[in-house]
Amino acid sequence: MCKPNNYCYLCTNPAALAALLSFSSLFFFYQSRSLRRLRRLSSSPNRNPKILFASQTGTSEALARRLAALLRSSGFGVDLVHPQQYEPEDLQQETLVLIVASTWEDGKPPGNAAFLARWLSESAEDFRVGSLILSRCRFAVFGVGSGSYGQSFNAAARDFARWMRALGAVEMVPVCEGDVDSGDLDGVFESWSGRVLGLLKGGGGVGKDEKGLDVRAESDGFDELEEDDEDEEVVEPEDVDMEDIAGKAPSRRSSGVLTNGVLKNGENGVKEMVTPVIRTSLEKQMDYVTATRSWRMLQARILWDRESQVVEIEGPW
Numbered sequence: 001m002c003k004p005n006n007y008c009y010l011c012t013n014p015a016a017l018a019a020l021l022s023f024s025s026l027f028f029f030y031q032s033r034s035l036r037r038l039r040r041l042s043s044s045p046n047r048n049p050k051i052l053f054a055s056q057t058g059t060s061e062a063l064a065r066r067l068a069a070l071l072r073s074s075g076f077g078v079d080l081v082h083p084q085q086y087e088p089e090d091l092q093q094e095t096l097v098l099i100v101a102s103t104w105e106d107g108k109p110p111g112n113a114a115f116l117a118r119w120l121s122e123s124a125e126d127f128r129v130g131s132l133i134l135s136r137c138r139f140a141v142f143g144v145g146s147g148s149y150g151q152s153f154n155a156a157a158r159d160f161a162r163w164m165r166a167l168g169a170v171e172m173v174p175v176c177e178g179d180v181d182s183g184d185l186d187g188v189f190e191s192w193s194g195r196v197l198g199l200l201k202g203g204g205g206v207g208k209d210e211k212g213l214d215v216r217a218e219s220d221g222f223d224e225l226e227e228d229d230e231d232e233e234v235v236e237p238e239d240v241d242m243e244d245i246a247g248k249a250p251s252r253r254s255s256g257v258l259t260n261g262v263l264k265n266g267e268n269g270v271k272e273m274v275t276p277v278i279r280t281s282l283e284k285q286m287d288y289v290t291a292t293r294s295w296r297m298l299q300a301r302i303l304w305d306r307e308s309q310v311v312e313i314e315g316p317w
């Protein structure tokens, strides 16, 4: 509430006050959008698609190398990445990730991908990370396992796909499950990689499915990623209790390194409060809150009492 004197232009002129409020709301709304765009552009330099292999005795690694050679021979620049040399937080900047993963005891991924798996599973379960963090990313997973393990046949590959989906990544083709014991692993892999290549080329019809039938691509692997993001992100964030924030998903950069399989957090072993991934997600949600507030300010009703010369702002509700 404001008790104006005769010289206060704004108080004696509600239309001007309303215009000022509307303008400042629109300004903040525009600014938060621009900042978000700038942040996204600066954090997404041109990156090669990644081929990650989770492998213990080399089978998946060999297949991943074959996939890399196939894509390169078709003109795609790809990075073949050892998961232990990869910072999972960089997944946010990827537009395409192909994973070849084997499964080991208890349906777990092999040791070389333990850190990546932990990061993905913890992020996928952490509501603060949200389901949009990998929304720029397309992915496909090829599993290497043995059908003799029953329920846990290719469990790790299915887990990788589930976590990626939970974080908003878009699955190009369903998980393909290779069987080293009773299946035609090479043939199945060839058909899957042909299908992936076909999708990347956007031409469709490349590759054969497990039954040897031609597979047509349903959609391009890249087109939607190139779209302007004007209409993107109608985010309905969940409420975030700021006091409840404590970093959960590990990061090699922010919260330490794997030493003999043990994750050490920070310099003194102290866990970081907010990892960069959670920070990014919270910033996205704050952008939304700012925009919502600006809109609600616009909806506030401005009441002007002629007699007392009092301007009252009712709302926002």
Ligand SMILES: Cc1cc2nc3c(=O)[nH]c(=O)nc-3n(C[C@H](O)[C@H](O)[C@H](O)COP(=O)(O)O)c2cc1C
Pocket: 054, 055, 056, 057, 058, 059, 060, 061, 102, 103, 104, 105, 106, 107, 108, 110, 144, 145, 146, 147, 149, 152, 153, 154, 155, 180
């Ligand atoms: C001890 C052991 C446990 C395994 N557990 C599973 C399993 O739970 N599920 C599965 O699908 N395959 C399982 N396998 C099969 C492996 O995934 C298979 O040998 C694969 O080729 C290993 O690939 P890599 O060399 O890329 O790690 C297991 C193999 C071994 C030796």
